[in-house]
Amino acid sequence: MKPLLEISHLTLAVGRAGREIVRDVSLSIAPGEFVGIVGESGSGKTQAARAIMGLTPLPLVRTAGSITFEGAEITSASSERLRELRGARIGMVFQEPMTSLNPSMPIGRQLDEGLALHRPQLTPAQRLEMALAMLERVGIADPQGTLVAWPHEFSGGMRQRMMLASVMLLEPALLIADEPTTALDAVIQRDVLELMVSLTR
Ligand SMILES: Nc1ncnc2c1ncn2[C@@H]1O[C@H](COP(=O)(O)OP(=O)(O)OP(=O)(O)O)[C@@H](O)[C@H]1O
Ligand SMILES: [Mg+2]
Structure with a gap:
């Protein structure tokens, strides 16, 4: 089945030349599939998840990699497109x-x-x-x-x-x-x- 979400070689850092907090993460999720991400506190789970919704907060930046959702690149999507995706196509539930x-x-x-x-x-x-x-x-x-x-x-x-x-x-x-x-x-x-x-x- 064609993947719903595909993350490839995603790297996030604190500023362009700063410390990498997510390094070379790749994963693929098919429709109906459950994928769990496990890692110690501070290993970058939350920021990786936020990147999928285009919600990477400054000073964090994506320095490498791509994220496609339903076949279209998310990292270059307009803010209007991202607003459409959030909620309607991608839902997010938080800890609190x-x-x-x-x-x-x-x-x-x-x-x-x-x-x-x-x-x-x-x-x-x-x-x-x-x-x-x-x-x-x-x-x-x-x-x-x-x-x-x-x-x-x-x-x-x-x-x-x-x-x-x-x-x-x-x-x-x-x-x-x-x-x-x-x-x-x-x-x-x-x-x-x-x-x-x-x-x-
Ligand atoms: N605004 C920021 N500026 C600098 N570093 C940040 C910022 N936000 C997060 N970080 C760093 O990014 C790293 C990953 O944080 P993240 O919240 O993604 O971890 P996590 O795996 O979700 O941890 P936890 O299990 O505790 O929720 C941490 O080392 C954190 O210090
Ligand atoms: Mg977290």
Whole structure:
């Protein structure tokens, strides 16, 4: 099968001539495939993942290598194209859901925002129906009540589920998860991982 994502010889450094923090990384991910990246703290996992979304923060720069997604080069994509890809085609889940959920917006509006932006053909009623169904799929007991609730009203595991819900609502072709369960206790970790696998399938 043609790879969905192909990273070849990616090298990131602190400035053009600085210390290399990701060196000569190559990997390929096919549709439906799960790939895990393991490495000690500081080995460059997060920055490698961010590079896939064109989110390499200064002073870090890519000094070598290429990243193609669905056959097109990402490293030379316009910022407009990158914005399109993020969320709609590539979803990302982080370790700390509070940094991705907006604390000043009810859950329902956050779920609706992505859909309204990326699926303009849907009516508000259809978006609402999809949000409720997704909350139910990620194991939220009271989807209706959750829509009007705020992120801080939920436990860490619940927030992580809501983040997954908001990302999976857009049905991204690629889901990048950067230690999405590190902040959770062991039992919830397993639940969230199993949920991710089943949503991906
Ligand atoms: N803005 C920056 N300026 C300079 N160095 C940076 C910057 N951001 C990250 N680094 C360095 O890049 C390296 C890789 O960091 P990264 O966060 O990708 O590691 P990681 O493998 O995700 O670690 P962890 O498991 O702790 O999350 C680290 O050595 C870090 O010090
Ligand atoms: Mg990291």
